[in-house]
Amino acid sequence: MKNFLFKVFLPIVIVCGILFWTGELYLRSLPNDFKYKREYIDKNANRVKIITLGASTPAMDIMPRFFDLQPSFCCAYATQSPNYDYWILSKYIDQMDSLKYIIYTWAPQMLYRSIKPDGVAPTYVKKYAIYYDCPYYKGFENQFEISANITDIFSKIKGDNHKLAFTTTDFDGYQSGYYDDIPYEEEMWNGYIDSKIKEYNALLEVEGVEEQKKENLDYMYKIFDLCKTHNVTVLMVRFPIDSRLSEGIDKAAQEEVDYHLSQFLQKYDNIKLLDYRDCNLFSYDEMYNANHLNPRGAEKFTRILNDSIMRWEEEKK
Numbered sequence: 416m417k418n419f420l421f422k423v424f425l426p427i428v429i430v431c432g433i434l435f436w437t438g439e440l441y442l443r444s445l446p447n448d449f450k451y452k453r454e455y456i457d458k459n460a461n462r463v464k465i466i467t468l469g470a471s472t473p474a475m476d477i478m479p480r481f482f483d484l485q486p487s488f489c490c491a492y493a494t495q496s497p498n499y500d501y502w503i504l505s506k507y508i509d510q511m512d513s514l515k516y517i518i519y520t521w522a523p524q525m526l527y528r529s530i531k532p533d534g535v536a537p538t539y540v541k542k543y544a545i546y547y548d549c550p551y552y553k554g555f556e557n558q559f560e561i562s563a564n565i566t567d568i569f570s571k572i573k574g575d576n577h578k579l580a581f582t583t584t585d586f587d588g589y590q591s592g593y594y595d596d597i598p599y600e601e602e603m604w605n606g607y608i609d610s611k612i613k614e615y616n617a618l619l620e621v622e623g624v625e626e627q628k629k630e631n632l633d634y635m636y637k638i639f640d641l642c643k644t645h646n647v648t649v650l651m652v653r654f655p656i657d658s659r660l661s662e663g664i665d666k667a668a669q670e671e672v673d674y675h676l677s678q679f680l681q682k683y684d685n686i687k688l689l690d691y692r693d694c695n696l697f698s699y700d701e702m703y704n705a706n707h708l709n710p711r712g713a714e715k716f717t718r719i720l721n722d723s724i725m726r727w728e729e730e731k732k
Contacts, residue, residue, distance in 0.1 A: 442560035448584040449546040452490060455588065456503075459486055460510040465724070467491045467588070468500040468638070469520035472654040476708045477518065479587040481717040483725055484515060489588030491520070494536040496529040497634035501641075502549050508641055516724060517642055518650045521688075523664050523672045525635075526628045527618040532557065591710060599699035604657075608705045612663035619668055632675065639683050648685050648727075651676070653692035655716070657705035661692060689723060691716070 443450075456463070465487035467473040471494065479487035490503050500519075508514070530536050530543075532552050541557040543549040585591050618624065642649050661669075679686055696719070701712030708716055 439559055439561045443545070447542070447546075448492065448590070449542040451584055452488075452492075452588055453546045455488060456490065456507055459488070460507045461512050462486055463488050463511060464513050465516045465518065466511075466514065467518040468495075468504065469518075470495045470525075471590075472520050472522065472707060473518055473652070474588075474590040475703065476654050476713050476716055477720070478585075478589045478710070478713050478717045480585075480589070481714055482721050484728075487587065489584075489590070491588075492539075493590065494528070494530055494539065496535075497525065497631045497638065498529060498551060499543055499547075499549065501634045501637050502543070502551070503547060504638055504641055506547065508645055508647075511645070511647075514645070514647050516648050516650055517638075518652055518720070519638070521651045521653050521672070521676060523668050524615055524618060526631050526672060526675070527621070527624055527668075529627055529631060589713070599702075604699075604705060605659075608657060608660050608663065611660055611706065616663075616665050616668075619665055635679070639679065639686065643683055643685050646685070648687060649683070650720070650724075651679065651686055651688050652720070653688075653690040654706070655691045655694050655697050655702075655708065655712075657702075658693050660705045687727075689720065691719075 463486050464484040465479065465482050467477050467479065467489045469491045471491075473491040474489055474493055474495075477489060477491075479489050490500075492499075504517070528535055530539050532540050532554075540552050541560065541562070543551065544553055544557045545560065583590050621627070639649060641647075676688070680688060697708065697712050697715070701708060701715060703709040703712075
């Protein structure tokens with residue numbers, strides 16, 4: 416009986432194993448943002464002069480191609496939290512002999528949000544594990560592309576953004592693939608603002624929020640310590656958003672964010688604050704929504720940042 420079962424099930428196991436690894440290798444061969452960014456930094460770590468870290472605002476609001484200091488590259492990604500910012504930076508900074516500036520976002524959600532298997536964007540956990548060798552939360556589900564639902568797998572094979580598969584990234588890391596040129600409509604705009612205010616304020620009510628805040632702050636201090644050690648300037652940027660959005664976020668939370676920012680600036684002389692949070696430099700046709708710029712706005716904003724950077728470069732001479 417044992418021999419019979421062995422003869423029956425062994426071929427099944429072998430076939431399933433072959434199908435699994437064939438599927439896994441195929442999915443990993445498809446283009447995706449995480450793989451592209453990892454491959455770029457692998458090849459150019461010793462050359463890159465400016466990198467951006469953080470979540471969707473630096474990923475969508477900055478076009479590194481418009482910096483005078485080249486090459487510059489975006490290592491930010493939608494919802495990316497400080498623990499992954501630190502992992503990417505710590506993995507490469509010893510090779511980054513030419514690195515001068517890191518552009519980092521500063522916003523209330525940075526303190527309270529993190530990518531985890533049970534948190535925001537849980538499917539991204541495996542991306543960092545597979546394509547950045549990140550050891551956080553490793554387990555079967557987070558080590559294989561094929562360990563996903565059918566919808567997710569097919570979205571990798573056929574993208575819905577007119578780009579190849581799971582790609583939204585341009586050559587300089589700028590995340591252009593999310594965009595449609597959406598005309599301003601007040602009702603839709605206000606609805607988005609209301610939903611984001613609820614989302615941000617809900618972060619304050621999540622169980623374990625104090626522990627999450629401490630963890631995020633710890634990683635930020637590690638990032639700034641690395642930059643200080645390697646003589647890299649951190650541009651802490653408050654990105655332009657609709658004033659109604661900033662006004663709707665919990666005031667106590669904003670005051671705490673401002674407090675921690677003052678602590679960073681007091682401790683680190685290599686941090687420079689660039690505050691464009693409530694500026695009036697951008698019209699509705701330069702914004703994608705209430706807290707992101709569209710490509711026209713991103714080019715304009717990058718050129719504004721570039722003017723500041725080049726002024727500092729001149730002062731060094």
